[in-house]
Amino acid sequence: MALIWLWAFRLTHSYFRREEWKFGQREDWRYTKMAKENPRSWWLLSFFAVGLAQQPMLCGITLPLYSTNFSSTPFSFCDLAATALCLSGLTIAGFADNQLRNFMLENERRGQQGEQKIKILETGLWKFSRHPNYFGEQLWWWGLALFSVNLGDYWAVLGTAFNSIILAAVTVMTEKRILDNWTAERRSLYVEYRERTSVWIPLPRFGAKNVLLKKEAYQALPAE
Template identity: 30%
Template sequence: MSSSKDAPSKHALRSLAVVFFAVALGLGFAWLAGGNGVTAYGLPVFVICAAVAFAVNWLAFIPAAIAKTEKYYDLIGAFTYLSIISAACILSAPLDMRAIVIAAMVVIWALRLGSFLFVRIGKAGGVDNRFDKIKINPPRFLVAWTLQAVWTIITAAAALVVISATNPAPIGIFFWVGAAIWVAAFTIEVVADRQKSTFKADPANEGKFISTGLWSWSQHPNYFGEIMLWTGAAIIALPVLSGWSFLVFASPLFITLLLTKISGINLLDKAAAKKWGDDPAYQEYRRKTSVLILRPPSA
């Protein structure tokens, strides 16, 4: 019979198994999606970028684990996007207009969201409740950093495939439709985040939930913007996709699954239910307001 002392080692092994699986998933995805693209040092550029994503997060994990802090987690996430897009651009140069535009889109998005999240966690004293139990457990904490790398690899897939494409296509309808969706989605995300930040900064709203602006049309407008943003990027990539590179459409599907079923809406709704579940105003808001897709409140 195993003793209770064996439990920590078993948990550690499970965490390391998750890390191994995540690495295999990230590199395998990169190999399939980017296999037809430009190569460097004998490897597809996409695969090299995936390796960079893991390296950045693992290096950041070391001081974070020692200090037991998650303060720089989101900032490193943004830096990971900047790192892999930069690597892809350098290794795939010269770039066509489609590649330049989609690279700029990812850079703009990463700089905006990374700085926003970093400022937000700073206001919260550098504490993110999601990490309360895992930051004191190095193997589990390593899982979080590894999964962030996988998140980056999959979400940025369309951009990385376009940048490293060996068959550039002329600018056409898919580019303009995808770009229009991206710009609209980016605007929605920025406005929603700003509206909520302004609402929470007002002392008069202490303990209240936001139900104005875009938040009167969706309970999670920022998530809707995030999903549509990467959908737009995938549409921009369409003309250069072939074979396994169509896997880039896993990006918006993955984000939708994550934000609606795993670590987004479901967790936020549970927390909100604890705060305002018995509040008639909150119940009315939930009844009238779309959960995700932007649309006018129902009667």
């Protein structure tokens, strides 16, 4: 429960800091996108895909808490490993969010002073992963699931696995949004960045062997 409270505090703080300490000022861009693409059936889609569907997801990813709450098994080395994974996930997600925020604040400052903005964030954890915040979040949930595995409740990882599948889909949506909405110059840079950088798991930079092959694709991108 202490780990859950740490996770909740980190995520809540990150949300309000991003929204400049306001509540409900902006709608999630994914919901806005679905509404624009489905104007006539949005009320139905909103109820099932946004409202109703998230409830079993929430129950699923918290199944490990059910296991641990009704268990009297002594704390073991496997539990210690699960705790370490949870704390590592929280730390990675926290660092990634802070680095992203600093990047955005720096570009805001540069814009106000008429300086050239930094096109792509590829320093810190973002040098080794395109979505280190997502990786940290997933590491957290799989660390929590390990508590159940240690108790023999393997079924409790089903919700965690489903959550990973959903986040994989969100990752694809996020990158598509980048390539659809960014300027041609930034999109070309991001394609290069994507070629040499891991999606989730922080890994050493890949070679640039395929980057030049994308040059024709860059030139085909529409102008701003």
